[in-house]
Structure formats: structure tokens, C-alpha cells
Amino acid sequence: MSDDPEIMLRERFSIQGGDFGRAGRVSTTIKSMLKQIGFPAPLIRRVAIATYEAEINVVVYADRADVTFEVTPTVIRVILEDEGRGIADLDLAMQEGYSTATDEIREMGFGAGMGLPNIKRNADDLEITSEVGVGTTVRITVLAGE
């Protein structure tokens, strides 16, 4: 969480690990809020895709997560703090096609090793900190300026 004094909007959500039925709900909610605020469509889509991928990561790999969504005059931030197994090798995890997903998860259409690279592609800044056995924090920042 940040203490940015310029925060104009802050919403909190939570995600349950393994809850595939509701996966994507946070991303969809954030997307509709951004539409109502009137941000340009391409920017909304980038935030939505990055958030969705991060949300799926929580559902597939973690036990649970708190999500904080913030809007300031200059940036849109989505912070996911999860409790779970964590990521042992971050550099490896950022490589396209790398995945520790089980066959079962892959059969469901997830775990293709594109999640983190896809978040990085859509975010202007991506910060990941992780501790094995404790959890991972993902900070996605998209610049709101024109």
C-alpha cells in the first residue's frame, strides 16, 4: 500500500486462491470503474489485461490475496499482496513460456507461462517482491497521463 497523498480513489478487493469460478471479477470491476471515470479505452484495456493476469496468478498459485486499486492524477496502480508459496526465481518466472503449473491447471487453459510477461507488456512499471513460503506482492503501474 502507498501513502501517496494524491490518491483520488482507492478501492480494496480480495481474491481467494483456487476460486476459478470468480476469477476475473476484480479485473472486470476495475475496468468498469475506469470506463465510468472516462479514461481512454486503450489505457483501460492495458490495466484490465494486467490485472486479469495477476488475478489469475493468485487463483492458480496462491492461497488468497488483498488487492488495492488506486487512482492518482498521474497513475493507475493495482497492488496484489498474496499469501502463498511465493516465487523462488523471479528472473526465471518473468521468461515467456516458463511455468510451474501442473498439467491439471494447463488443461484448464492456464499456466502457459505468459502471465507475468503479459503483465509487464501492459504495465508502464511492474514491481514484484516475493518470499518463498510467505507470499508475493505485485505492483502494477500504468501512467494515466495523455
Place this chain on the structure above:
Amino acid sequence: MVAEGYYHAHEVCLEKCDGRMRCLRACPTGAIRVRDGKARIISELCVDCGDCITACPHSAVVPLADRLDERSPDYVCRIAIPSPVLYSQFPSDTPPRRIREGLKQIGFDHVFDVSRACDWAVLATRIFLREHTGKWPMISSFCPAVVRLIQVKYPELTEHILAMEVPREVTAREAKMKLSKELGIAPEKIEAVYVTACPAKVVSIRQPAEKQKSWLDRAVAISEIYGPLRNAMAHPENGGTAELFEDATYGPGWSRLGGMTSVLGREKWIAVSGTNDVTKILDDIENSRLRDVEFIEASTCLGGCIGGPLTVENIYVARSRTIRLGEKHGGNIERYAGQVESLYRSGFFEMENPLAPRPLSPLDPDIGKAIAKVRKRDEIYESLPKIDCAACGSPSCMALAEDIVKGDADRSQCVVLRAGR
């Protein structure tokens, strides 16, 4: 804020409306409010799906399709282009030809069938998908309500709509060209009437999504002409016979969900119907999910066009008949392959203009003020019972909170809060 200038093919008859709110609960885009006991439609949000027409117990939501007896002196020739749905509205041993003859008995000079244009569209879609290098998946454009839904609520997905002229427009254009040559009259003197299963087609004719003018001139509801047509068909001795475009093959199959994709010859497709389910699929595309899907056949009417609000027959009966009609009268579409290949290269299927997004207005034109309104709305929402009873006249507690922020409603409208006081 209500956007001006959007045409809709249905309106609320205030005399008949007694504010029972069925339409309010049925509307998938939350476009209806009931204020002072009367329903009203928010133009900007309405995508013309017609669910409110079906939901109203008093028929107070009136489709504004054209009437059969209206004739303009500007035309010297009137042709019918029936939706394939029409064929499913009669007992299954009724041959399509008999129905087309019936249309001539009730005042059409010629009848043109969309079947061939449907076959062509399948083949043209095949070529398009084979050569497509842009974004996936592509979404069918034949349901005008799906096109509007995307333009309005998913503006960023507009480029996923397969921008190809739809069979009813191709048929109208071809029919006018052919007749004008054969009869020696100007195409403008020919009136093309679409016999439609849904009000969205009426809108697509009066206010096309991507061009100045539709090739069709008006639309009459299947439910409006059904009676006269049946009566006429009972007296075949008055019938005409000459047929055009009679070599149609695939025909009626197009009108049910999955009909088009079943002959598309691609593996990675989805066929989806019903506005709520279409919305879920569009959310998935927007989240960049569905990466291994190439083509989506979508219609807002459950089960496809045979579920349209302007039909008369039970959709399950119509579906069964459609399948049997396809087996009986269907044929091999491949024989058009060579012809469609050259038509496609000549630009025959291209839309006149690209489809443009039509995004909703934000809560406020100023981003800072819009954010303040979102916060205010969330604050109000927290104070509401969150049971979405809709008794206030807004479709959900969230919608009421938003209406209050917009100055269009008051917290005192919440009956649950009033009762608790």
C-alpha cells in the same frame, strides 16, 4: 446524461404502462428506469435487444416496426426479403417455396431469399479468417444488437467485429441491381422490405451502424404479417410462382445458434446467445482471455434469431423445424467457392465504412470530478440494502447510487430504507 440522436425501434406506451417493472429487471444493459410509475428507456444505454418487449405483461413496450399497409408512392415495385426465421414459424412440412409464394399473395411483387447470401457469407468468412493477421478472435456482425453492445459497452473491441456486409444487405443490394436491370427501373424505385424477427434489424435499417443508408428500406415484423400470410397460404390458387435466387442451399440453418459455425470449417469457434452470456464472452475477450478462439458467432436473442421477440412460434419448436428444414433443403455450399473467391477479391463483401466505437459518456467530462462521483456513488451504495429489489425504479442498488449521483434519483426512493426508519 442521455445522448441525443440514437434511433430505437421500440418505445414505451405510457398509457399501457402500469409500472410493474418487468422490463426493468429484464433489461441486460440496465437501460430502463421506472419513475412516477412509468418506464422510460435511456437511449444511450439501449442496444435494441428487445428483451423488454418480451418481458412486458401488457405489451406496453411497443416495437416500432413498419406496418404492411403503409405504402409510399415513391416506389413502383415492392420486394420482400424474409429472415430465414420466417420458415420456422410454419408446420414443418411447409416448403419454403410455399411461404415465399404466400408473400407474393399478400402484396409483394417479388421475393428474394437470403440463403445464397448466407452461403456466400460463410465462404467469405472462411477466406477472411484464413488471411487474417490482426487481433483474435473475430466476432460475427449479423446480429445488430451485438454490434451495438460492443460499440457502446466494449468500444475497444469494435475492431474484433468481422466487418463484412451481412447477408440481408447483400441480398437487398443484389436484388435491386438485378431487378433494375431486368425491369428497366431505377434502384431507388424499388422498395426492399425485410421481414424481421427482431427490432434490432429495424434499427440497423433506419440507422445503420456503419453507413449512410441501408439497402433495405423498411422492416415488418414476422408477428405482424403472420396472420395475413397464413390466410393467403390457405388459398394457393391466388399464388404467384416466379422465383429469383432459387438455387439457395444452406438456407434456414443460419437462424439458429451454431448454424453458421457448423459449416464454417474452422475448429476454434464459440457460438453464444443471450445478452448476459454474450457479455461474459466479451468480458473474457477484453481480459485477453480466449486466446485460442478464432471466431465467435453471437446473437443477443437466446438460441439465435429464432428466439427473436417479433416471432410467433415457440423457440424450441422453431429450432427443431429449422434443423429439419436444413436437412431437407440444405445442400453443399462448396459449389459457390470459386465464385465467392472472386467476389471477395473484388471487394463485394466489404462494408462501406469501418465500424466506429460509440462509448458511453463518463460520470463527468472532467476526470477529477468523475472520480469524485465514483467515490460518492460507492459511499451511497454502502448505505443501501444491496438486495437489488429494484422497487425504487432503478435496476439495482448500484444503479440507484449512480442515478442519485447523476441527480436523477433520491435516496428516499429506497423502500427498504424507508421501511426501516
